[in-house]
Amino acid sequence: MPEKVTIADVARQAGVSRQTVSNVLNAPELVREETRERVRQAVEQLGYRVNQAARRMRTGRSRLLAVRIERTQDGMNVFDRFLHGLTESAAKAGYRVILYSADDDRSEIATFDDLLGAYEPDAFVLTSTHYGDVRTSWLEERGLAFVTFGRPWGTPDGGGHPWVDVDGAAGTAAATRRLAGAGHRRIGYIGWQEGSGVGDDRRSGWARTMKDLSGTTTGDTDGDKSGDTGVLERRTDGSTAEGEAAARELIAAGATALVCVSDSVALGATQAGVPVVGFDDTPVAAAIGLTSLSQPLSEAAACCVEVLTGRLDAPDGGSPGDGPPDHVLLEPSLVIRRTA
Amino acid sequence: MPEKVTIADVARQAGVSRQTVSNVLNAPELVREETRERVRQAVEQLGYRVNQAARRMRTGRSRLLAVRIERTQDGMNVFDRFLHGLTESAAKAGYRVILYSADDDRSEIATFDDLLGAYEPDAFVLTSTHYGDVRTSWLEERGLAFVTFGRPWGTPDGGGHPWVDVDGAAGTAAATRRLAGAGHRRIGYIGWQEGSGVGDDRRSGWARTMKDLSGTTTGDTDGDKSGDTGVLERRTDGSTAEGEAAARELIAAGATALVCVSDSVALGATQAGVPVVGFDDTPVAAAIGLTSLSQPLSEAAACCVEVLTGRLDAPDGGSPGDGPPDHVLLEPSLVIRRTA
Numbered sequence: 001m002p003e004k005v006t007i008a009d010v011a012r013q014a015g016v017s018r019q020t021v022s023n024v025l026n027a028p029e030l031v032r033e034e035t036r037e038r039v040r041q042a043v044e045q046l047g048y049r050v051n052q053a054a055r056r057m058r059t060g061r062s063r064l065l066a067v068r069i070e071r072t073q074d075g076m077n078v079f080d081r082f083l084h085g086l087t088e089s090a091a092k093a094g095y096r097v098i099l100y101s102a103d104d105d106r107s108e109i110a111t112f113d114d115l116l117g118a119y120e121p122d123a124f125v126l127t128s129t130h131y132g133d134v135r136t137s138w139l140e141e142r143g144l145a146f147v148t149f150g151r152p153w154g155t156p157d158g159g160g161h162p163w164v165d166v167d168g169a170a171g172t173a174a175a176t177r178r179l180a181g182a183g184h185r186r187i188g189y190i191g192w193q194e195g196s197g198v199g200d201d202r203r204s205g206w207a208r209t210m211k212d213l214s215g216t217t218t219g220d221t222d223g224d225k226s227g228d229t230g231v232l233e234r235r236t237d238g239s240t241a242e243g244e245a246a247a248r249e250l251i252a253a254g255a256t257a258l259v260c261v262s263d264s265v266a267l268g269a270t271q272a273g274v275p276v277v278g279f280d281d282t283p284v285a286a287a288i289g290l291t292s293l294s295q296p297l298s299e300a301a302a303c304c305v306e307v308l309t310g311r312l313d314a315p316d317g318g319s320p321g322d323g324p325p326d327h328v329l330l331e332p333s334l335v336i337r338r339t340a
Numbered sequence: 341m342p343e344k345v346t347i348a349d350v351a352r353q354a355g356v357s358r359q360t361v362s363n364v365l366n367a368p369e370l371v372r373e374e375t376r377e378r379v380r381q382a383v384e385q386l387g388y389r390v391n392q393a394a395r396r397m398r399t400g401r402s403r404l405l406a407v408r409i410e411r412t413q414d415g416m417n418v419f420d421r422f423l424h425g426l427t428e429s430a431a432k433a434g435y436r437v438i439l440y441s442a443d444d445d446r447s448e449i450a451t452f453d454d455l456l457g458a459y460e461p462d463a464f465v466l467t468s469t470h471y472g473d474v475r476t477s478w479l480e481e482r483g484l485a486f487v488t489f490g491r492p493w494g495t496p497d498g499g500g501h502p503w504v505d506v507d508g509a510a511g512t513a514a515a516t517r518r519l520a521g522a523g524h525r526r527i528g529y530i531g532w533q534e535g536s537g538v539g540d541d542r543r544s545g546w547a548r549t550m551k552d553l554s555g556t557t558t559g560d561t562d563g564d565k566s567g568d569t570g571v572l573e574r575r576t577d578g579s580t581a582e583g584e585a586a587a588r589e590l591i592a593a594g595a596t597a598l599v600c601v602s603d604s605v606a607l608g609a610t611q612a613g614v615p616v617v618g619f620d621d622t623p624v625a626a627a628i629g630l631t632s633l634s635q636p637l638s639e640a641a642a643c644c645v646e647v648l649t650g651r652l653d654a655p656d657g658g659s660p661g662d663g664p665p666d667h668v669l670l671e672p673s674l675v676i677r678r679t680a
Contacts (some may be wrong), residue, residue, distance in 0.1 A: 006456050008483040018483070036467045064438070069427050072420055075623030080412055080420040087409050096459060097439040098404070099427045109432065116346045118403065119436060142348040143358070240627070267627050283415030287607050287624040289579070 013042035032060075063310065064098045065090050066121040068108060070128065071101070073144030074240075076264045076282045078297060079127070079181070082149065083161040086125065086300030093309045109138050116144075125310045129153055130197055136161055147307045147326075149300055153197025162311070162326040164303040167196060168279070171293040171332035172259050175277040176209035178291075179257040179336060182275070185213065187233040188255030189264050190246045199261055201231075202279060206259050226289070236265055243268025247276070257340070266290055275340040279332075289338030296330050303328045344539040345388040353382035388412070389595065404438045405430050405648065408448060410468065411441070414580075414623045416604045418637060422489065425641030426465060429679040433649045435462070449478050456484075463648045469493055469503070470537055476501055479585070487647045487666075489640055493537025502651070504643040508538060508619070509545030511633040511672035512599050515617040516549035518631075518674060519597040525553065528572040528595030530586045530605050539601055542619060543573075546599045576605055583608025587616070603632055606679075615680040619672075629678030636670050643668045 011018045016035060023030045024039040031039075042048075067086060070079045086099050098121060102108035108204055112135075123146060126135055127192050130149030139146045140161060147162040172189075189206040192199035210232070231253050234246035243265030247258055257275040260266035263285045265279030270290060278285050281294035307326040356375060363370045364379040371379075382388075407426060410419045426670045427437050438461060452475075455461055462485060466475055469490030472532035479486045480501060488503040512529075519527050529546040532539035550572070571593050576582035583605035587598055597615040600606035603625045606618030610630060618625050621634035659671040 006453075006482050006484070007460070008461070012483060021422075069420075069424050072424060075421075075624065076627075078415075080409075080423075081415075083420075083423075083439070084409050084411060084441065089443045091440065096455070099423070099437040099439060101424065101427045115436070120347070142346055143352060144346070144348055210563065282623065284624050284627040286414065287416075288628065 005046045007048070009046055009195055009196060010039065010042045010048050013046055014039045061312075062120045062122055063095050064119055065095050065123050065125055065305070066098050066112075066115050066119075067125040068127060069099045069101050071103075073140060076262070076267075076280070078280055078282060078295065081297040082127070082301050086304060087300075087320040089302040089305040093305050095305070095309070105134050108135055112138065112144075122312050123147070125149060125304050125308070131195065144312055148306045149304055151197065151201075151329075153200075162307045163199060163327040164300050164307065164326075164330070166295040166330050166332050168202040168332070169208070171279065171320050171334070172202050172205035173209045174188035174205075174332075174334050175259045175291075175293060175340075176206050176213075177279065178336075179259070179275060179340060180209070180213055182257075182340075184257040184275070186232060186254045186256050188234070188247075188250035188253075188258045189260075190243055190250070190258060190269055191233065191235050191261040192238050193235050237264060238264055240264050240268035243252055244271045247272035247274070263290060263292055266292070270339055277340045278333070281335050285335070285337070291337045291340035292335050293332040294335050295332050300328075300330055303330070345386040347388070349386055350379065350388050353386055354378045355668075372525070373627070375655070392619045401652075402460045402462055403435050404459055404461040405435050405463050405465055406440060406452075406455050406459075407465040408451075408467060409439045409441055411443075413606055416602070416607075416624055417436070418620050418622060418635065421637040422467070422641050425638035426644060428494035428638075429642040429645040433645050435645070437465075445474050445625070448475055452478065452484075462652050463487070465489060465644050465648070471535065481561045485648060487644045487650050489644055491537065491541075493540075504640050504647065504666075504668040504670070506670050506672050508542040508638060509548070511619065511674070512542050512545035514545075514550045514672075514674050515599045515631075515633060515680075516546050516553075518676075519599070519615060519617065519680060520549070520553055520581050522597075522680075524597040524615070526572060526594045526596050528574070528587075528590035528593075528598045529600075530574065530583055530590070530598060530609055531575050531601045532578050533575050542601050578602060578604055580604050580608040584611045587612035588672045596620070603630060606630055606632065614664055617674070617680045621675050625677070631674055631677045633672040634675050635672050640668075640670055643670070 007018050007021050011021045016039060017224060019041050020031060020035060026037050028036055039303040070077065073304060090097050100111045100115060102111050124139060124146040126146060126148040127150060129148045129152060131154040136148060147164060149164050151163055151165045177186055187210065191203045208271060232250060232255050234250055236242035236246050243260065247269035250258060251272055251274055258269050259277050260269055261279055263278035263280050263282040266276050267284060269276045278290045278292035281292040346578040347358050347361050351361045356379060360371060360375060364376050368376055430437050438459060440451045440455060442451050464479060466486060466488040467490060469488045469492060471494040476488065476492060490503045491503055511673050516527055527550065531543045547621060553661060572595050574586035574590055576586050583600065587609035591612055591614055598609050599617050600609055601619055603618035603620050603622040606616050607624060609616045615658060618630045618632035621632040625632040
């Protein structure tokens, strides 16, 4: 590996601080002529290539993609896999990932603003989209480039901005069919409270498949709660404890197998002794032998980078709204283990 | 929340692209006089505060801390907690975290170089320190600011550079004492292969405590393998499968309880039916009721930021080697669950 000359090498050679070298390169008027000359000689002797960051400033491109790091709840999420994939894909495309944290939409928007002022990221990658998501409209109004990992829930046209997501409904449908294939007909569903786009999506795959199985494949699609499925469904706060309680209630109501909205809930449900499928293929699923749905997170991250760089590298500078929107829906895969 | 004016607002107001606004601000010679004037008027009308990034360039400070995102192995690590803590602590101190990935020391050093050329991070946070770690000497030779989360293993004086770490030996000692307090005397240890600083450290707490328990509290500290402890120890590749095999061998050799180097190994060991303590308090430990040692990762991350900002904000510009080195060793805590 050829070792490039750094600002610290120049500082050592010239016998000055890094700060002084930086001043000579960026604000020479702050530095005495004698010192300036010494630093310039060192730059020349060492062959220091001046300040790519400054060059990038001049091009108006920071080569930074900003993404929020999610707070770990019970640790049973897979966001770190997405973030690793994003970091790798971004680097291949010549970008780096800059992190921020935020507790809610409003503090996230305040952080957008702070980041734009201080670092000028070329684009944002938003995660955990939800109904009434004000973050995306804030970015759209300002013509800023972004992609969401997660669909724009609650917008009838599927949202005009670029997004990448995993098809949760296809996942729970596959899980339900798998259990039906093993002879189960009364397959229960343990979900989250209403109001979660991801939760509603995952529920819909089970409900649709149950309707298909019961032979009522025609008719309105809003009738999911009619007939058997209403009895065979419980909503929870997402905790393992409520997952176990819900499983016992559903089994008492006649369920012989369970599809769950998450591995956390499924972990509780496995205590009730019937076949169970979880969602997210967490390390816990692998540890306890839980059959679970795995999201293709590296692929999702790569798609996010591809969608963004396609726009950023467009000749007009890549404001969203130009060109067709990019909407990518990936399929999860069922990882079969002991519980189903 | 007062909404700040962004470069996109200026672009819209002036009817030009963001690129053009950036050019006017940073390389006005590239822009026609008429356009320049239009952008300048928009800047004035909107009260756009010119380009903090450019200001930061002039101060020679990027306000970026670079950290590697670790590859998830079996997912049973807790790096995401450290990274979240680092992002939050850095933001409070006025810094942001920029991510990179790397497969080995040499590719990481190449990435240092690339980052320094393109983004000029003010400092690096290195994780997963190990014997013969060439990354730290590379950074030290160049006078670059950094802190390691992890001790400089194999350097007799404990290393001159700043580091923050968690006292693994204190953790396994506490675990061993806990099992001894429950009446166990033949307490086995399941570790990793030799050559891991972290592994050797965790092993030493068990070995030292076993020696204390056997009454041979005096004598050389290198004699850990004499007497009982050698029989009661197995080294593994860190997998759950080898953890289970090792546990069965140790129980056959008379062990009545087990201290493990990781939750992955401990997960296997729990199959053998004796009390087990793991290490890292992963979500899997919580899920299966595994007693485990928890690292104070938010605190460790906060310490890393504190050590760095103490140096970066020093009057001389903060080259390492000035002032006393900062070495912070934190205690893990034992999270008691069903298995011990």
